Amino acid sequence: MEPLLIYKALSNETRCQIMQWLKNPEEFFDENPYLQQDLSFRIGVCVGDIQAKSGLAQSVISSYLLTMQKAGLLESERIGKWTYYRRNEQTIQAFSDYIQNKL
Template identity: 75%
Template sequence: MEPLLIYKALSNDTRQQILLWLKNPENYFEEEPYLQQGISFQVGVCVGEIQLKTGLAQSVISNYLLTMKNAGLLESERIGRWTYYRRNEKTIQEFAEYVQKEL
């Protein structure tokens, strides 16, 4: 875990919002298209769905997701043409413990 990378990733409101959405994706994204494909939110949420929800350009969202993945906050899985992102709960928990202990 690299705390500085995590702080940087969390310094953007939209990245924080994405992390919140991915905590309980069923509250923020339509589940039916995933179920029709035999995929659950445990796999993650498709980049395109995240991009639509933010209203930002696909390239911006891809950059945001990559920043969070490089910080260890997200994991990704590619299925066919699509990439799905989910939270990395282990790293998030480690960071929470670090903040509690160190700050």
């Protein structure tokens, strides 16, 4: 875990919102399309759904998600032509411990 990368990733309001959305995706996204494909939010949330919720361009959201993934905050899984993102709870916990114990 590199704290500086995490700080940078979280320094953007939309990226912080994405982290909140992915913490409880059932509150922010429609689960029906996932269930119809025999998927659940455990796999993550599709980039297209994150983009639609944000109202930003797909290229911007893809860039944000990549930044967050490089910082270790997100994990991704590709199924067919779709990529799904979920929080990396181990990194988030390690960062929380770092803040609590080092700062």
